Amino acid sequence: MPETPAPQTLRTLAELREHLRRFAQARDWDQFHSPKNLAMALIAEAAELVEHFQWLTEKQSAELPPEKRAAVADELADVLLYLVRIADKLDLDLLAEAERKLADNERRYPVEKARGSAKKYTEL
């Protein structure tokens, strides 16, 4: 009997977090999963994402052929897995943090100032 069965259907980040926790425990991987190491793993996956796009035009990047799109989906999933894992290790609630950030962004980028501009809020 497998110790870490794949979930029937993942519906929430909390379920994903629980799955990853069991997955790591079953393999005795917590010893490797310091936030420092997980941050390195996350950026390595982010770079694989970037690599798919580096020689494409912006337009091409929005119209990926099926195989490439599947490969990109794979990298996005990897980034999410490490993201959830770091947040768990630091006892942070990702959605709550995202919500707080959205509120910051509303303040930093008021519609009338930010419309059509790619400037950073510090330059607006």
Added chain:
Amino acid sequence: MPETPAPQTLRTLAELREHLRRFAQARDWDQFHSPKNLAMALIAEAAELVEHFQWLTEKQSAELPPEKRAAVADELADVLLYLVRIADKLDLDLLAEAERKLADNERRYPVEKARGSAKKYTEL
């Protein structure tokens, strides 16, 4: 009246996706949000995460003082925002992709082989 009110409480990635979609539309930012550009923005945020940890020991990275932990939470949120945004632009379901990846990882890292080892599955 703000065009993109902060959500009362974010409960799902789908709600986050919708919020970000409205946020970008209200600011006419879709012109900048090609997957290529969003991938660059994501890795830039991932690097800010890495920067917090680069001179810390692994142990220190797991025991962050409150201020540093809050700053790290901020970067994690930024990575999540861009991740959700790229997935939206490519019409991908992040949780479904994560679930598929978990199944891959179960196959690639069987407990008996992977226990206590940091080797990549290609080397197991």
Added chain:
Amino acid sequence: MPETPAPQTLRTLAELREHLRRFAQARDWDQFHSPKNLAMALIAEAAELVEHFQWLTEKQSAELPPEKRAAVADELADVLLYLVRIADKLDLDLLAEAERKLADNERRYPVEKARGSAKKYTEL
């Protein structure tokens, strides 16, 4: 008398390596400069480089206004500094490694096959 005088004129990577070595020693920084940590610092600088370009078109990225170009130059210098430092810590000769790599690339990307193509050598 400063312990690590700025060089009159840096002419070689070897001189840069020596300068950085003295700079770190004078500050007792070798304790932080493991290749692992230096790799993190390097990618954080690389990401600052990426950040300058993320919302620019390719054309804009080639025609930077003076201020932006100076900021980019700063990031390139930072990447070089960490690159030289890691190579030193691992006792590697960067130019010799680059030369070996050039020979690899000549083999992997023969002119007749690679002309006008952005494909990776594994796909040529």
Added chain:
Amino acid sequence: MPETPAPQTLRTLAELREHLRRFAQARDWDQFHSPKNLAMALIAEAAELVEHFQWLTEKQSAELPPEKRAAVADELADVLLYLVRIADKLDLDLLAEAERKLADNERRYPVEKARGSAKKYTEL
């Protein structure tokens, strides 16, 4: 007769820059080599470097077995190649920029303040 012969011995960054210029021209690759794209390629290589270290302790990262050390050398060379290429595209002199940066760092990190500290100059 190959159009871009490997150099006998690379002695300077300027020679490396010239080689890379001929290499790209012979393959009609300048169309892909915008600073934006090259920055993406650089960070992807930097991430391959990070990946080698992510599950190692700092000590292990300083004592790599020969095979791993050779793989790391390969990534360092890749980073250098893209670094030289971006600098060329922006008409920047890497060593001059590095020298300017060294002078900045001397000012930002005076020995008496920075000794034994991993703090950023903005926090010193």
